[in-house]
Amino acid sequence: MNEVYDVVIIGAGVIGSAIARELSRYDLKIAVLDKELDVCCETSGRNSGVLHGGFTYKTGSLKAQCSVEGNAEFDKVAAELDVPFKRTGKVVVGFTESDMKSLLKYKAIGEANGVPGLEIVDKQRLEELDSSAGGEFAMYSPTSGILNPFIYTVALAENAQQNGVKFYFDREVSGINRKNGIYEITTPKEVYKTRWVVNCAGLNSAKISTMLGIDGYTLGGFKGEYFVLDKKVGKYLNMPVYPAPGPTGGFATHATPTVDGNVLIGPDSALVDDFTDYGITSPAMEKLIIDGAKMFKHVKREHFIRNFSGIRPKLIDKDTRQVLDFVLESRDEVPNVINLVGIESPGLTSALPLARRAVALLKEKETLLPNEKFNPRRRGILCFAAQSDEVKKELIAKDPNYGEIICRCETVTKAEIVQAVNNCLGVETVMGIKNRTRATMGRCQGGYCETRIVEIIQEQLNKQATEVLYGRTGSTMFTGKVRG
Amino acid sequence: MAIINKDVVIIGGGPAGLAAAVQLRNKGIQDIIIIEREKQLGGILRQCIHDGFGLTRFKTTLSGPEYSGRFIELVEKLNIEYITDATVIDITPEKKVIAVSKEGLLEYQATAVVLAMGCRERTRGAISIPGTRPAGVYNAGVAQSYINLHNTMVGREVIILGSGDIGMIMARRMTLEGAKVQAVFEVQPYPSGLPRNIQQCLDDYDIPLYVSHTITKIKGVSRVEGITVSQVDENMKPIPGTEKDYACDTLILSVGLIPENELSLACGVELDGRTKGAIVDENYQTTVDGVFAAGNVLQVHDLVDFVSLEAEELANSVAEYIQVGRLMDCGIQITTDANISHTIPQRISGHKDFKISMRVRKPLKNCQIDVMQNDAVITTVKMKKAIPAEMIQIKITKSRIKSADNIKMVVRC
Numbered sequence: 049m050n051e052v053y054d055v056v057i058i059g060a061g062v063i064g065s066a067i068a069r070e071l072s073r074y075d076l077k078i079a080v081l082d083k084e085l086d087v088c089c090e091t092s093g094r095n096s097g098v099l100h101g102g103f104t105y106k107t108g109s110l111k112a113q114c115s116v117e118g119n120a121e122f123d124k125v126a127a128e129l130d131v132p133f134k135r136t137g138k139v140v141v142g143f144t145e146s147d148m149k150s151l152l153k154y155k156a157i158g159e160a161n162g163v164p165g166l167e168i169v170d171k172q173r174l175e176e177l178d179s180s181a182g183g184e185f186a187m188y189s190p191t192s193g194i195l196n197p198f199i200y201t202v203a204l205a206e207n208a209q210q211n212g213v214k215f216y217f218d219r220e221v222s223g224i225n226r227k228n229g230i231y232e233i234t235t236p237k238e239v240y241k242t243r244w245v246v247n248c249a250g251l252n253s254a255k256i257s258t259m260l261g262i263d264g265y266t267l268g269g270f271k272g273e274y275f276v277l278d279k280k281v282g283k284y285l286n287m288p289v290y291p292a293p294g295p296t297g298g299f300a301t302h303a304t305p306t307v308d309g310n311v312l313i314g315p316d317s318a319l320v321d322d323f324t325d326y327g328i329t330s331p332a333m334e335k336l337i338i339d340g341a342k343m344f345k346h347v348k349r350e351h352f353i354r355n356f357s358g359i360r361p362k363l364i365d366k367d368t369r370q371v372l373d374f375v376l377e378s379r380d381e382v383p384n385v386i387n388l389v390g391i392e393s394p395g396l397t398s399a400l401p402l403a404r405r406a407v408a409l410l411k412e413k414e415t416l417l418p419n420e421k422f423n424p425r426r427r428g429i430l431c432f433a434a435q436s437d438e439v440k441k442e443l444i445a446k447d448p449n450y451g452e453i454i455c456r457c458e459t460v461t462k463a464e465i466v467q468a469v470n471n472c473l474g475v476e477t478v479m480g481i482k483n484r485t486r487a488t489m490g491r492c493q494g495g496y497c498e499t500r501i502v503e504i505i506q507e508q509l510n511k512q513a514t515e516v517l518y519g520r521t522g523s524t525m526f527t528g529k530v531r532g
Numbered sequence: 533m534a535i536i537n538k539d540v541v542i543i544g545g546g547p548a549g550l551a552a553a554v555q556l557r558n559k560g561i562q563d564i565i566i567i568e569r570e571k572q573l574g575g576i577l578r579q580c581i582h583d584g585f586g587l588t589r590f591k592t593t594l595s596g597p598e599y600s601g602r603f604i605e606l607v608e609k610l611n612i613e614y615i616t617d618a619t620v621i622d623i624t625p626e627k628k629v630i631a632v633s634k635e636g637l638l639e640y641q642a643t644a645v646v647l648a649m650g651c652r653e654r655t656r657g658a659i660s661i662p663g664t665r666p667a668g669v670y671n672a673g674v675a676q677s678y679i680n681l682h683n684t685m686v687g688r689e690v691i692i693l694g695s696g697d698i699g700m701i702m703a704r705r706m707t708l709e710g711a712k713v714q715a716v717f718e719v720q721p722y723p724s725g726l727p728r729n730i731q732q733c734l735d736d737y738d739i740p741l742y743v744s745h746t747i748t749k750i751k752g753v754s755r756v757e758g759i760t761v762s763q764v765d766e767n768m769k770p771i772p773g774t775e776k777d778y779a780c781d782t783l784i785l786s787v788g789l790i791p792e793n794e795l796s797l798a799c800g801v802e803l804d805g806r807t808k809g810a811i812v813d814e815n816y817q818t819t820v821d822g823v824f825a826a827g828n829v830l831q832v833h834d835l836v837d838f839v840s841l842e843a844e845e846l847a848n849s850v851a852e853y854i855q856v857g858r859l860m861d862c863g864i865q866i867t868t869d870a871n872i873s874h875t876i877p878q879r880i881s882g883h884k885d886f887k888i889s890m891r892v893r894k895p896l897k898n899c900q901i902d903v904m905q906n907d908a909v910i911t912t913v914k915m916k917k918a919i920p921a922e923m924i925q926i927k928i929t930k931s932r933i934k935s936a937d938n939i940k941m942v943v944r945c
Contacts, residue, residue: 275660276657324753325664326664326665327662327663327664327749327750327751328660328662328663329662330662330748330770333660333662352657352658352660353655353657353658354655354657355657355660356665437630437637440632440637441636441637444632444633444634444635444636444637445636448634450632451617451632451633451634451635451636452617452632452634453569453619453621453632456569456619457794459621459632461632491652492652492653492655493655493656493657493658494674495652495653495655495671495673495674496652498674499674499677499678499681499682502678502682503682513682513684517667518666518667518754519667520666520753520754521754522753522754522755523666523667523754523755524667524754524755525667525668525686526678526684526685526686527685527686527687527688527781528684528685529683529684529685530679530683530684530685530709531683
C-alpha cells in the first residue's frame, strides 16, 4: 500500500478513539490500528465504568488534572456523543478510625485538585444516600458518576469514523521502521505508512514505545476480577460504593451500579506477568464475595450472572516500585511520535482531556487546518426498551423489526441488532453486537437470543455459519453443517 | 391500538400453554388466546427431536415435535386463537398483558392469565466456572437448537458438565453426528438426569459419567482448547491434587433449569425460593387473583407428560374461575421435612381432591413418604427407590383431610 497517512494511531481503546476523534477536527488523513476485532476489547472495556471525581491522584499530576477536567465536561460529552451516563455521586465508606483519617486525607487532596462538593457524611446521611451501602461513615463525592464504557468508546470511534478516520482491526503491530521521514508500521495484513505515530496501545504501550525507539518503561499488569449481578438487585444500589483506601492508596473491591441497572462487584487486584490472560479464578471470586458484601448488602450467589476481568497497565518506577503518573510525551530525538504509556484508571474519565493534550503536542510541531466538515455529534442505536409505549408504537409502525424481540432479558429488538450488525466501524462479531445493544447481557446470557443474533449476522452480512466469530480472531463458533 | 378483552390469556405456546388451551376449550371456555414469541407453536419441544415423549399422556413414544403436534392439531381443529412472533413484555397486577409484535404493541385485558413461559438454562456465569471465556462453551439447549433447528455443528471434541437430561441427550446427539464426546462430569455424588437417559444416551455409547467431579478451569483464548477437571469433596469443593486435563474444542453445560418468572414478578406473583416458581394453591392459582401457572414455569418437570397433565388440571380450575367468578380459599399450608426439596401446590382448601408433586433432595432407598395432619398419617407412599431426578406425585382425596390445620410431608427410611 502506497498511501501515506498523516497520523496512525495504534490502539482502539478509549484513548486511541478519543485521540482519533479530537484529531478528526483537523484536515488530516488518519488511521487507527487495533489487534482485536473491535474497539474497547481490553482495559477500556474491562473496568467499573465509573466517571471519577479525581480526589485520589497527586495534585498537579496528569491523572488529577485530566480526571477533574473530564469529569466536569462529561454531561456535554455524553449529550454530544449519545453516551449512557448518570451523575450518581459516589460514596467512599469507612468503618474504623484509620479509615476516617484516610477519607480526610483524600478529601484534602480532592479539594486541592479542584474536586467540588466533597463532604464527610455520618451513618444516617449515608443511609439516605444509599441504604444498600455498607460502612459507618463516608466521604460523598457528588460529581462522580457512571457511564457505559463500551458505548463511550464506540461513540468516540464512530464519531471519528464519521469525520473521516479509518479503523483497521485484526492488525497487531509487529514492527515499526522510519525511512525518509515516513514511519512504516508492519501488521499481519498490511504495512501502513504515516508521518506521525500515536502510541495508545494500553497494555502493549511499553512494547510499542520500544519499537518506536523510546525505551525504559516498565508496566505492571494489575488484574482485577468482577462479578456481574442481575438487574433484580440493581434497584438497591444508587451509586458506586468504595472502601476507604488503605495506607498504600488505591481502591479495593467496590460495588458499582451500571447505567443499564446491573451491579458490578470488583475488582480485586493482583500483579500479573501475562497481559493476555483474562481468565477468572476461584480464590479471587471467593474473596470478592466477602469483600463485596461489605460494600453492598445484596451480594448473593443467586444473582450472579457473569464474571469478567480486566488488567490495568500501571507504569512502575523500576527502583521505588511506585505507581507513576500517565506519560504523555513527544520527544525531539524521536520525531513525530506522540507516546502515551501507563494509561490506566482514571483513563476513561481522562480520555478526552488527554486527547486534547496529545493534539496540542502535535500542534506544537505543525499547523493544522480545520476539518470543515467536522461534526461533533454522533447518535447511537435507540434503545427500544427505554422508550414510552407511545414511542414504541411509532417505532414498530415505522420499522416492523422493532416488533421482533430478539433478546428477551434486555428487550432488544431485531431493528437494534440489524443497526448494530451494520455499524460504521465494520465490526462483525457476536461480542460486538452485544456491546452495542446489550443483547445476551441479561440473566439467560444469550440462551434465547444468541442463535437469533448469529442468524441476523449471517443474513445481513451474507456469511456462512463457519465464518461467524464470537469475539476474537479465530473465535469460530461452528465447525460446519450437521448434514450436507 | 385498542385494548382487547379476553377471558383467558395464555403466555407461551409450549406444552403447558397448548394443553391448557385445549382443555379450557373442552371445558367450554371460548374466549382464549395463546401468545407465542416464536414463529411456531410448540415451545422447546420443537428442538427435541429425540423420542421418549408421551408414554404417560398418550401411552406411546413420540418425538418432541410429534408430541406438541398432537396438541397443535387440536388447537387448530378447535379454532383456538393464537398469535406467534409476539413477545409479552409486561403483565400488570390488574391482568393487563402487553405484547410486542410486528403489528405493534398489543394490549389485552384478561379475566384470567395463564403463565406458561417454561424455564431457561442455568449458565456458566451463574455457577462461576473459572478460566477464560473463549468461543465453544454452549448451554446444552443452545447447542441443541443450533444442531437440530439450524443444521449447524457446534464442535467436534466435546466435554459435558452436568448430568442433566438435555446434556445427556446432547451427548448422544453429537456422537451420532460424528463428534467425540469424551466424558460427562457431575458435581453431585449422583446423576441429576433420568436413569433411562444414562442408559440410552451414555452407557449405550460408552460415554463415561464421573460423579463428584467438576470443571475447575476452562482454557483457550479464541476457541476452547481444553479444560481441567477436579474431584470434589462432600461439600462439592474441588480437592487439590486431583486435577486432570482434557483437550477439547467444546464444552456443553447442562447444569440446571430455572423457571422463567420475570413476567410473573412484574404482575406481583410471589415466588417460592425452592422451586423458583410461583407459590400456588390446588387450583394452580398464584398469590395474584386470577393469575395461574403450570408447567416448567411453575416447577421444573422431569417429563413433558406431567407438564401437560398439570396444565390440564390448571385449565379445569381456570374454567371454574371464569364460570363461577372465584375459587375456594386455600388456607392449609403444605410443609415438608429436610428430605423433600419442595411441593406443588404449597396451599390447599381441604375441600377438593388434590395432587402433590414433589422431589426428594438426595437418593433414598426403601423409604416411605407420610402425609401428616395433626400428627396423624393421612396418606403413605412406599418407595423402593426415590431419586431427585424423578418427580413424585401423590394423589390425596378430600375425605382424608380432617381439619383446617397444616399438612406436613415426612420421609421415613
